[in-house]
Amino acid sequence: MGEYVMDWKYRFANFQWALTQLTNSLSENVSSGEVSKEVPVYFEVVSELALKSLNDYLTESGHIFQSPQEMLEVAFRENLIYDLVKWKKLLEKEPVSDDLNVLDNKIREGHRLFIGLHDKLNSKIPKM
Numbered sequence: 001m002g003e004y005v006m007d008w009k010y011r012f013a014n015f016q017w018a019l020t021q022l023t024n025s026l027s028e029n030v031s032s033g034e035v036s037k038e039v040p041v042y043f044e045v046v047s048e049l050a051l052k053s054l055n056d057y058l059t060e061s062g063h064i065f066q067s068p069q070e071m072l073e074v075a076f077r078e079n080l081i082y083d084l085v086k087w088k089k090l091l092e093k094e095p096v097s098d099d100l101n102v103l104d105n106k107i108r109e110g111h112r113l114f115i116g117l118h119d120k121l122n123s124k125i126p127k128m
Helices: 008-032 038-060 068-077 084-091 100-122
Strands: none
Touching (some): 008 038, 008 100
């Protein structure tokens, strides 16, 4: 029996929804001046869905790669991501920092990367 491959547009829709939740939470944090508890959770979910959406899109487009790092290199060559170094750093699972400024900076930088990927993948969906 063949392995089921999820259509990248379905996964992208989940990524888009989670990114909206993260964006809204970050906007609320700006007004309150605090990092709410759900922001790091949304960040992790968006990170996973971003990478899975990218993987699905590239695989469906015929690309073959052996590792997440190689996948990011292909995405960079295909102009889907704009900062390969920052994306690779995002792959590194670092312990959660107690320093809220470090955590906030990581989340905001990741958010910018996710927005860029979202815009690129969104442009690949045929408009009716």
